[in-house]
Amino acid sequence: LSPQQTQRNQEQIALLSTKINSLVSEAEAAGIEGNVEQAQGLMKLCDQLKEEREQLRKQNDNSHWSQTAEIAAAQEKQMEVCEVCGAFLIVGDAQSRIDDHLMGKQHVGYARLRMALEEIMNERAKQRDEKEKKRDEERRERHRQREEEEKKKEKDREERRKRREEEDGRRKHRDERVHGSHRDREWDRDSRSRHREDRGSSRSHRSRSRDHRDKARHEDRDRDRRRENGDRDRDRRRH
Numbered sequence: 001l002s003p004q005q006t007q008r009n010q011e012q013i014a015l016l017s018t019k020i021n022s023l024v025s026e027a028e029a030a031g032i033e034g035n036v037e038q039a040q041g042l043m044k045l046c047d048q049l050k051e052e053r054e055q056l057r058k059q060n061d062n063s064h065w066s067q068t069a070e071i072a073a074a075q076e077k078q079m080e081v082c083e084v085c086g087a088f089l090i091v092g093d094a095q096s097r098i099d100d101h102l103m104g105k106q107h108v109g110y111a112r113l114r115m116a117l118e119e120i121m122n123e124r125a126k127q128r129d130e131k132e133k134k135r136d137e138e139r140r141e142r143h144r145q146r147e148e149e150e151k152k153k154e155k156d157r158e159e160r161r162k163r164r165e166e167e168d169g170r171r172k173h174r175d176e177r178v179h180g181s182h183r184d185r186e187w188d189r190d191s192r193s194r195h196r197e198d199r200g201s202s203r204s205h206r207s208r209s210r211d212h213r214d215k216a217r218h219e220d221r222d223r224d225r226r227r228e229n230g231d232r233d234r235d236r237r238r239h
Helices: 003-033 036-075 095-103 105-238
Strands: 079-081 088-090
Touching: 003 036, 088 095, 095 105
Parallel strands: none
Antiparallel strands: 079 088
16 A cells, blocks of 8 residues: 555544444443344444454555565665655666655655745845845944044034134234233333433422522622621721
8 A cells, every 4th residue: 555545544444433432322322222223233333334444454554564565675775865855765766756756745845845944044144134234334334424523523623723823822912912012101101200200300400509599699698788788887987
């Protein structure tokens, strides 16, 4: 028997066992109720089903021994493993057997599984490549943004440095003007002070000169008076 026929026999044996158990239960129920004829008929049917089940079991047993013999004979030959399904194949076997294997459910099922697995692996590899590509693009974009930010910061620092230099220049120029103006005012004050001192000295000198002249005039007038008084005194003594 072929494996397919053996499988069908196994399924039929299972169905017969279920039917037999059901008929036995019905026969027992009929006997309890006193329906002897019905119980005997059911038991006769059970016996027929048991014989049919036994025949199927014998067929499967014979098939099992036959398959075992084939396997033993095949083991004496050189074998190889199918790369798709892992089944053992006879090297140089007939093409019809090879075709049967290639069209069999096991080989076809494994082939489909292998194809599905390859598709899944290829899809995952594609997704990984896309994710890696996206991560690379994101890294490049972050790097570009950092460079732009650094350039902007450097530009801002340069502009602040220039503004500080300009402010320092204006402050220095303003301080120089203020210092110069203060120096000019100091010079003006010193000049006016010297001028006042010179004028004071001139006035003091003129005042001393006037005092001296006034004193000289007073002395002259005093001498003149004394002289006149002396002359009058002499004139009185003469007379």
